[in-house]
Amino acid sequence: MITPPEIKKKAERKYVSFLQSLVLNTPFEKLVIRGDKTYTKSSLPEFEKEIQLIITQSKEKKGFGYTLEFQQVKTKYLGTQDLPTSIYFDTEIDFLKFLKREKEVELFRESIIKIIKTFPELKEWIIKNPIRIIQNQTEWESILKVCQYFTQNPNPNLFIRELPINIHTKFIERNQSVIKDLLDILISEHINKEEKQFEKRFNLKYAEPQVRFKILDREISRKFFLGIDDVAIPKSQFEALDLPVEKVIVSENKTTFYTTLTLPKLEKAIAIFGSGFSVSNLKNVSWLEDKELLYWGDIDVQGFEILSQFRGYFPQTKSILMDRHTFDKFFENDNGTPSGISAQLNLTDKEKQLYDILKLNNWRLEQEKIPFDYVNKYFENE
Structure with missing residues (x-):
């Protein structure tokens, strides 16, 4: 037999449709709760206890809530008994007081009128x-x-x-x-x-990602940035720059970005901190499209995947210090981070060969482990 908690649970399920009827100005109609029509109790005291329980919570006893209609039914074990054959809420007040939602619905009405x-x-x-x-x-x-x-x-x-x-x-x-x-x-x-x-x-201003870059040409630094050579500006402002640069070095890691301070001063060149996969912040920098772009990342699978991502934005990108010779010279048996990427990458044949080796063995050579003098010598020969 259905219990008062089960009646309440079923009444709650009708609450949303009741609220919708208020918005539509639909008059309240009797809400019927489907009961359990099977009666399996073989003990009369137990049966009577269940009947009394649902009666004590009904409108007949409390003055509000669900109404019970009884009918004489011949049961298998208890003979003929008066059993509840219909359970329903006759009025809106009965329904809401039973659910203890009167105040909530009052505020709901006020809200929908206002809206x-x-x-x-x-x-x-x-x-x-x-x-x-x-x-x-x-x-x-x-x-x-x-x-x-x-x-x-x-x-x-x-x-x-x-x-x-x-x-x-x-x-x-x-x-x-x-x-x-x-x-x-x-x-x-x-x-x-x-x-x-x-x-x-919604066309609001927002805290944009910052693009940090170093000016490697003293004349550009003096003329455009009052001699400042380490700058961080919002992405949209970086996209709007108009600098007389020809070469751009993008460095994956912050430590190696700092290393660019030790580079030989390069004419018409800047270095950008790519910050790993955040190189996506550069994808709309249209003035990079006709520049010589050099990408310097870790020699691991992620480094080459980021290179591939950046080259997808700017196909002319050339990798630097990410070759087999550099790897063999400075590798210290460090493990990398496994990659689940299986898509075709934007890599040259030599890059792809090294990438496959790194992926197979889970190897890694971080940029930071390449000595400054080796890096400087590379750029002196550029």
């Missing part, structure tokens, strides 16, 4: 997402302020905390998920649909 009055076009979203209305029920006034600002200013070009909205400075950051869903509807023609990051999607 639909401000943005009628959100009604369909509310119908599909009633629980999210409840989850955010203390925040709707502020959420709607944010939405109103964006509908009037769909291309703010400001940082989130610069937006002139009378809300807590961290409010948007804390409520991005629901705000995103609403703005996707309200300003759909202005959003960058392919972008998942909130700031990029």
Whole structure:
């Protein structure tokens, strides 16, 4: 026989559709709870105890909740007994008081009135997402302020905390998920649909990755950077640079990037800290397309995979100090990190041969283990 906790569980399952009916202004209809129609108790006291349990939690005893309808049924073991054949909630109040949701639904009604009055076009979203209305029920006034600002200013070009909205400075950051869903509807023609990051999607400024580089030509350093030769700037600013350089060295690791300070000063050259797979930050730097590009990474599988990635952006890229001679000369039997990549790589035949050897044996020679004088001698001969 069904128990009061099971009745409550089944009633909870009807709660979402009830909320949807409120949005649609559908009158409340009797909510029927399907009961267990099998009665297997062979002991009359046990049977009576179960019957009394569901009766004590019913509207008849509590003044609200589910109503029971009984019918005389002939049972296998207990003879003819009055058994509950129908369980239902007759009114909205009965249903909500039983679930202890009266206040929640009162706030839900207030919220949907406020939202639909401000943005009628959100009604369909509310119908599909009633629980999210409840989850955010203390925040709707502020959420709607944010939405109103964006509908009037769909291309703010400001940082989130610069937006002139009378809300807590961290409010948007804390409520991005629901705000995103609403703005996707309200300003759909202005959003960058392919972008998942909130700031990029909604035309806001954001903390860009920095590109760090060294100017290896003293004249360029003096003329463009007041003599500074170690610079880090946002990616978009780096993309917009217009420097008279011809050669660009990209170094995988920070330590070897520092090594470029010891290089012989090179005319019309800069060195960039690639930071491993973060070389993806350089893929839209169009002014690199006609430069001589030299990539210097670890002699391990990841080093060659990053080289392949970078060469995918700039096919003219040449690897340096990543050859078999350098590997054999300085290898110290270090293990690398296994790679699961099986795709075809953008490598030359010699690079691919070394890559396969490294992958098979899980070997690694870090850039840092190549002596400075060997590196300097290489560039002196460049």
